Amino acid sequence: MEQFLQQMASGLANGAIYACVALALVMIFVSTDHINFAQGEMAMFSTYLSWQLMTWGANFWVAFVAAVLLSFVLGVVIERVVLRPLHTAPVLSIVVVFIGLLAICNSVAGAIWSYLLKEFPSPFPKTDFGIPGLIGPHQLGVVVITLLVLTALFVFFRYTPLGLAMRAAAQNPQMARLVGVRVDWMLALGWGLAAAVGAVAGIMVAHIVYLDPNMMGGILLYAFASALVGGISNPGGAVAGGFIVGVLENLVAYLGSQLEKTTGVYIIGNGEKLTVALIIVIFVLTVKPAGLFGRVVVKRV
Amino acid sequence: MKSNRRTFIGGVSAAALVAGNTAAFAQKKYDDGATDKEIKIGNTNPYSGPASAYGVIGKGIEAYWKSVNERGGINGRMVKFVTLDDGYSPPKTVEMTRQLVEQEKVLAMFQTLGTPTNTAIHRYMNQRKVPHLFVATGASKWGKPKDFPWTMGFQPDYHTEAVIYAKHILANVKDPKIAVLMQNDDYGKDYWEGFKEGLGKDANKVVRHVTYEVTDPTVDSQTIQMKDSGANVFFNISIPKFAAQSMRKAAEIGWKPVQYLNNVSAQVSTTMRPAGFENVQGVITAAYIKDPTDKQWDNDDEMKAWRAWMAKYMPAGNTSDVNYVYAHAVSFLMEQTLKKCGDNLTRENVMRQAANHQKLRVPGLLPGITVSTSPTDFYPVQAVRLQRFKGDTWELFGDILAAEST
Numbered sequence: 001m002e003q004f005l006q007q008m009a010s011g012l013a014n015g016a017i018y019a020c021v022a023l024a025l026v027m028i029f030v031s032t033d034h035i036n037f038a039q040g041e042m043a044m045f046s047t048y049l050s051w052q053l054m055t056w057g058a059n060f061w062v063a064f065v066a067a068v069l070l071s072f073v074l075g076v077v078i079e080r081v082v083l084r085p086l087h088t089a090p091v092l093s094i095v096v097v098f099i100g101l102l103a104i105c106n107s108v109a110g111a112i113w114s115y116l117l118k119e120f121p122s123p124f125p126k127t128d129f130g131i132p133g134l135i136g137p138h139q140l141g142v143v144v145i146t147l148l149v150l151t152a153l154f155v156f157f158r159y160t161p162l163g164l165a166m167r168a169a170a171q172n173p174q175m176a177r178l179v180g181v182r183v184d185w186m187l188a189l190g191w192g193l194a195a196a197v198g199a200v201a202g203i204m205v206a207h208i209v210y211l212d213p214n215m216m217g218g219i220l221l222y223a224f225a226s227a228l229v230g231g232i233s234n235p236g237g238a239v240a241g242g243f244i245v246g247v248l249e250n251l252v253a254y255l256g257s258q259l260e261k262t263t264g265v266y267i268i269g270n271g272e273k274l275t276v277a278l279i280i281v282i283f284v285l286t287v288k289p290a291g292l293f294g295r296v297v298v299k300r301v
Numbered sequence: 302m303k304s305n306r307r308t309f310i311g312g313v314s315a316a317a318l319v320a321g322n323t324a325a326f327a328q329k330k331y332d333d334g335a336t337d338k339e340i341k342i343g344n345t346n347p348y349s350g351p352a353s354a355y356g357v358i359g360k361g362i363e364a365y366w367k368s369v370n371e372r373g374g375i376n377g378r379m380v381k382f383v384t385l386d387d388g389y390s391p392p393k394t395v396e397m398t399r400q401l402v403e404q405e406k407v408l409a410m411f412q413t414l415g416t417p418t419n420t421a422i423h424r425y426m427n428q429r430k431v432p433h434l435f436v437a438t439g440a441s442k443w444g445k446p447k448d449f450p451w452t453m454g455f456q457p458d459y460h461t462e463a464v465i466y467a468k469h470i471l472a473n474v475k476d477p478k479i480a481v482l483m484q485n486d487d488y489g490k491d492y493w494e495g496f497k498e499g500l501g502k503d504a505n506k507v508v509r510h511v512t513y514e515v516t517d518p519t520v521d522s523q524t525i526q527m528k529d530s531g532a533n534v535f536f537n538i539s540i541p542k543f544a545a546q547s548m549r550k551a552a553e554i555g556w557k558p559v560q561y562l563n564n565v566s567a568q569v570s571t572t573m574r575p576a577g578f579e580n581v582q583g584v585i586t587a588a589y590i591k592d593p594t595d596k597q598w599d600n601d602d603e604m605k606a607w608r609a610w611m612a613k614y615m616p617a618g619n620t621s622d623v624n625y626v627y628a629h630a631v632s633f634l635m636e637q638t639l640k641k642c643g644d645n646l647t648r649e650n651v652m653r654q655a656a657n658h659q660k661l662r663v664p665g666l667l668p669g670i671t672v673s674t675s676p677t678d679f680y681p682v683q684a685v686r687l688q689r690f691k692g693d694t695w696e697l698f699g700d701i702l703a704a705e706s707t
Contacts, residue, residue, distance in 0.1 A: 002529075003525055003526070003528075003529040006525045006554060007522060007525055010519075010521040010522055010525060011522070013521070014518060014519060014521065014522075017518060018518075107349065107353070110353055110354075114354075114357075114619050114622070115353055115354030115356075115357075116354065116570070116571050116619065116621070116622060117541050117542055117545070117571040117572070117575060118575070119574060119575035136553050205518075208518075208519060208546075209518055209519060209542065209546070210542050210545060210546075210575050212354075212542065214351060215542075217351075217516065218514075218515070218516035218517060218518050219518045221516060222518065249522070250522045253522045253523070253526065254522075254526075257511075257526050257529075269511075270485075270511050270512050270513060270514075270522070270523055270526075271485055271512055271514065273514075273517065273522075274514060274516055274517070
């Protein structure tokens with residue numbers, strides 16, 4: 001029983017990581033209608049920015065805010081400089097650009113900060129926070145921050161004119177332009193916001209998985225799974241998807257080990273965690289292509 | 302095999318004849334890649350891709366040859382070091398190696414990096430009869446002179462290291478119940494096989510064996526499973542990121558086993574500090590090289606010389622990266638090997654000299670550890686010393702240990 005509870009708690013904590021990155025993926029999708037493969041690497045880069053500020057003496061939260069703002073600006077710049085000329089290009093060209101961005105972010109970070117593992121501080125108090133033996137203070141903090149970011153995004157997209165304009169620009173650029181939305185800038189803003197959310201995710205994750213240029217590689221896979229399970233167009237769904245995937249993978253490991261104990265044969269377990277996550281994605285997409293919480297988009301032709 | 306050797310001897314004597322005719326009195330003999338003025342050595346390294354963290358080894362070696370050339374080269378010959386990026390991708394390694402051997406015509410390949418990458422060119426190098434020296438991997442398969450007389454490893458292999466831990470556990474832990482965390486690939490399995498061999502008939506003392514994939518974000522779930530097994534010994538076969546995570550998690554959930562950590566992750570700055578010093582007290586590992594982030598070597602003469610060398614030839618290099626110490630040490634061994642070849646720079650003689658080191662002291666190795674090779678012993682560094690983590694540094698204890706991996 002103790003193991004079961006610990007596995008659930010650790011699954012939720014991992015789920016919060018996936019949810020954070022999945023949120024950033026959803027951000028780009030909602031505001032530009034693209035899936036950004038470089039999202040993880042951009043988040044990693046932002047995390048290095050905050051680390052750099054901290055080694056220069058900044059306090060954690062100062063570095064946090066500065067890195068998020070810097071990432072926002074960088075996101076806007078990337079959209080303006082790199083993606084702007086490709087507005088009319090086919091999707092495949094854009095995918096190639098994303099993969100190029102991924103490689104560039106990774107190598108530049110490696111060249112500047114080296115590939116050595118770095119520790120990353122946690123802003124949450126070590127005592128009086130979390131449940132001893134079950135969930136650490138930082139893990140609990142990540143869950144809380146994820147939910148905060150989710151709420152902020154929900155409010156932004158639902159109730160602010162700017163948020164609504166951004167959604168309009170992504171879903172129907174022509175109509176949006178006709179009613180006076182500056183579509184170009186909305187896309188750039190979307191990139192900025194996604195980069196900012198990615199920065200939050202990276203900074204939260206780095207204490208757990210440590211800081212190195214490849215820290216996001218595995219996480220991005222799980223984040224994609226989460227976003228797709230929950231519904232790529234729905235921030236709340238992505239967060240729910242993150243928690244579902246996180247808990248499910250630990251359940252697989254837990255049940256697998258129980259099964260091995262009783263039968264003595266290894267059937268399923270740690271080696272199949274990612275496989276199971278991906279099978280879930282395929283299953284959900286077959287049964288419910290828009291994801292568990294996604295809305296079906298009907299396009300009139 | 303026999304016919305191979307015969308054709309080889311034929312080739313050498315033919316080469317000797319030709320050489321004898323052209324340069325009658327000088328006792329100089331050359332194969333491809335060696336002249337009066339130059340020795341050409343080839344290398345592949347992952348300067349890009351997932352293993353690019355190791356690319357610093359290639360850069361360190363390049364800097365080493367630069368320093369050798371500034372000192373006047375080896376027996377008056379300049380070393381030309383040609384290193385190419387294989388991105389840690391085996392097919393690319395094959396392509397680059399063929400380019401180096403067939404077009405660049407290097408005398409030898411040196412320090413090609415990676416287990417899968419070296420596996421891909423293992424057969425090729427031996428068919429071509431080009432020295433494949435001091436490869437940068439800890440797998441146990443590089444020291445088999447009978448089957449692969451042109452390939453030689455460098456560092457203590459994973460198999461041997463794991464045997465040493467197993468013996469130490471059996472001798473020192475009362476009623477051991479062992480949990481093993483293993484990376485699910487060749488590197489992990491090499492350790493695991495050695496560990497089981499070392500336990501022998503006590504292999505049933507392993508009560509839990511869990512694996513992780515490199516794509517896993519964390520190993521928290523695995524650590525919880527190990528604790529649940531009631532194990533009192535933890536053998537940790539993982540790379541720094543996961544080693545640090547698992548040791549931190551063990552402390553977090555209140556699991557306090559005797560911990561053995563593989564040498565792959567023994568560096569203070571990339572594993573022990575990130576795991577939290579308070580969580581890793583008493584952890585045991587085996588080491589053969591000096592860790593530049595370990596303060597006990599701050600006043601060590603060899604390390605002071607290394608730091609001066611770094612400042613001069615690798616000023617942008619990170620002096621907390623043990624890979625630079627490694628690059629310097631292995632290049633020193635290569636320099637000594639080539640020096641011993643004298644003016645007989647044939648591939649056959651390079652291999653003969655590589656297999657002819659007696660207790661050679663290589664700067665950067667731990668005190669008391671030396672390099673010895675012979676025609677039947679292709680494992681240059683075979684000894685390790687155990688060390689235990691105390692405070693914020695490793696503390697050596699016990700004798701020099703060597704387990705023959707044959």
